[in-house]
Amino acid sequence: MDLEFKKYRSPLVSRYASKEMSFNFSDFKKCSTWRKLWTILAKAEQQLGLEISSKQIEDMEQHIELNEDDFRVASEEEKIRRHDVMAHVHAFGVRCPSAAPIIHLGATSCYVGDNTDLIVMRDAMDIILPKFARCIHRLSNFAEQYQSLPTLGFTHFQPAQITTVGKRACLWIQDLLTDFQNAVRIRNNLRFRGTQGATGTQASFLALFDGNAGKVKELNKLVTEMAGFSKCYIITGQTYPRKVDSDILSVLSSLGSSIHKICTDIRLLANMKEIEEPFEKSQIGSSAMAYKRNPMRSERCCSLARHLITLSFNPLQTAAVQWFERTLDDSANRRICIPEAFLTADIILNTLQNISEGLVVYPKVIERHIKQELPFMATENVIMAMVKSGGDRQEVHEHIRVLSQEAAAVVKQEGGENDLVDRIMGDSYFTPIHGQMQCLMDPSSFIGRASQQVTEFLEEEIKPVLLKYEDFLQEVAALNV
Numbered sequence: 001m002d003l004e005f006k007k008y009r010s011p012l013v014s015r016y017a018s019k020e021m022s023f024n025f026s027d028f029k030k031c032s033t034w035r036k037l038w039t040i041l042a043k044a045e046q047q048l049g050l051e052i053s054s055k056q057i058e059d060m061e062q063h064i065e066l067n068e069d070d071f072r073v074a075s076e077e078e079k080i081r082r083h084d085v086m087a088h089v090h091a092f093g094v095r096c097p098s099a100a101p102i103i104h105l106g107a108t109s110c111y112v113g114d115n116t117d118l119i120v121m122r123d124a125m126d127i128i129l130p131k132f133a134r135c136i137h138r139l140s141n142f143a144e145q146y147q148s149l150p151t152l153g154f155t156h157f158q159p160a161q162i163t164t165v166g167k168r169a170c171l172w173i174q175d176l177l178t179d180f181q182n183a184v185r186i187r188n189n190l191r192f193r194g195t196q197g198a199t200g201t202q203a204s205f206l207a208l209f210d211g212n213a214g215k216v217k218e219l220n221k222l223v224t225e226m227a228g229f230s231k232c233y234i235i236t237g238q239t240y241p242r243k244v245d246s247d248i249l250s251v252l253s254s255l256g257s258s259i260h261k262i263c264t265d266i267r268l269l270a271n272m273k274e275i276e277e278p279f280e281k282s283q284i285g286s287s288a289m290a291y292k293r294n295p296m297r298s299e300r301c302c303s304l305a306r307h308l309i310t311l312s313f314n315p316l317q318t319a320a321v322q323w324f325e326r327t328l329d330d331s332a333n334r335r336i337c338i339p340e341a342f343l344t345a346d347i348i349l350n351t352l353q354n355i356s357e358g359l360v361v362y363p364k365v366i367e368r369h370i371k372q373e374l375p376f377m378a379t380e381n382v383i384m385a386m387v388k389s390g391g392d393r394q395e396v397h398e399h400i401r402v403l404s405q406e407a408a409a410v411v412k413q414e415g416g417e418n419d420l421v422d423r424i425m426g427d428s429y430f431t432p433i434h435g436q437m438q439c440l441m442d443p444s445s446f447i448g449r450a451s452q453q454v455t456e457f458l459e460e461e462i463k464p465v466l467l468k469y470e471d472f473l474q475e476v477a478a479l480n481v
Helices: 011-016 019-024 027-047 054-062 068-081 084-095 097-102 109-145 165-189 203-208 213-226 243-271 296-311 313-320 328-357 363-377 379-388 393-413 420-425 428-440 450-480
Strands: 150-155 158-164
Touching: 011 328, 019 027, 019 109, 019 328, 027 054, 027 068, 027 084, 027 097, 027 109, 027 213, 054 097, 068 084, 084 097, 084 109, 109 165, 109 243, 109 328, 109 450, 150 165, 150 363, 158 165, 158 363, 158 450, 165 243, 165 450, 203 213, 243 296, 243 313, 243 328, 296 313, 296 328, 313 328, 363 379, 363 393, 363 420, 379 393, 379 428, 393 420, 420 428
Parallel strands: none
Antiparallel strands: 150 158
């Protein structure tokens, strides 16, 4: 039996996460990025006049990707040194001995550690942003398709004024849009730590360049650009500001909140048999109750979303307890909460996309539920129609109140259907409007501007945001055909 099955494996990776996000937080990606950063540093230092040969840089470039032997050497060295970065400095030097004397020259551990974290988080954002856009796009298609289909609105989970299926979906989309825009902002504002030295003063690099501050600034600029960033932080301690982690996980946590709300709504609608998530032909809903169609995708999203929401507290606490220029009690915590936040966000976005692409709507069930409540909602329209036909408002109100109470008793005490319309049609007092009752009871006359609001929202707010991702969405659509 594979030894992997004899030790704990995080279900985030073993069961749910995408290959691309799992790789992004792998040791291979991390340690290869460390080597890229050491190589970038050596290149920049050479350009600025330090005695580093092209042969040394060439050797480093040829051994950026690690193999199993590299990890074995680093693991053995770490047992001795109790320092993961220095263990990998040693392993890199073993692989390219000519460069060993200049690897990590002038740098501190956070040069590779923190800068790699920023690269990995940037790449993670680039993985989830298109998935974000795809979910918004799919739900927008759903909203457009059902923008005019009346459905009962609910406040306090009690029947309220009628809305439409598409308008309700726009409530979901609007929350996702807020999270998406915040995520784009965070991604675009992300900076590099750069070459700041042990406490952020760049003293080691100033010494390397014999006090030439201009070269120190140019080194920082070169390394930042080679790493794919346009800006770096001018002010840091030993690490980049830990508020950055808090900002990023706050956005991801907010996404968790939004998806939890969406999937909770879907679960409640599934209970009412109005809307269901996709259910595969051979899928089993319950091991005991064969008839069940449990909304397990939505339940999974809610379960993982709660975990994602809780992760936002870790970086807040870490930022709060960073004494002076840095304390190391951030490290172990960050190794867990940052990858888990991105992995979880990736999972629930993938699952939400699956749900949104296969939502099933049952208009007849929705119509039946409306008919059960609409007579009560229509009473004000009935009163207005009677007044227009010459009735006294207060007298009409009393007549409709009595009939409404009688109909409510049938529903609540006898378990019968709402017969208020039949009572109105059978009461000669309401004869002046009997011919209008069908029009007065048309659900579409109760939805206000819901349908137009959907069109305006999708045209004015959603389509411009998705335009940047249009090529990606078309590519995905082609793959799904």
